[in-house]
Amino acid sequence: MAKIFLSRVWVRIDGTLMETDPTTTKLDFGGYTREAVVTDQGFVGYTERPKEGSIETTIRVASDTDLEALRNATNIVVTVQYNTGQVFVMRDSTIAEPPAVTSDGKCTIRLFGHPVEQPYGVRMSQDRIVAVIDLKYP
DSSP states (O other): OOOOOOOOEEEEETTEEOOBOTTOOEEEOOEEEEEEEEETTEEEEEEEEEEOEEEEEEEEOOTTOOHHHHHTOOSEEEEEEETTSOEEEEEEEEESSOOOBOTTSEEEEEEEESOOBOOEEEEEETTEEEEEEEOOOO
16 A cells, blocks of 8 residues: 655644735744753753744735734644644744735745644544544643
């Protein structure tokens, strides 16, 4: 049986499906960045610093795209779903800067929040989530 490789994505902001341009979505999981600690004896360990998760994508602006709501977006949940069946969630997200729309109707947005999580027990049906049983929230 042939494998399916990641090639399509659906981005939802607080449940609203965004009209994203193909191949423009970038998902940074966040978590911790690590840096080597080196002394005269060589490598002795590492340090960690927390890093936010982020999602950047380009949306197509239509007559019903609420740019005002995007500009003021705080404490939102962003869901990224791939055609491979993988689903990722970033909670307590905030828009990084106000949206800027180009003359070709595109708008690149970047959101940041808690590190991205993959929910347990997600069931998929075509291009939508059917049920989320539990999320790995601390």
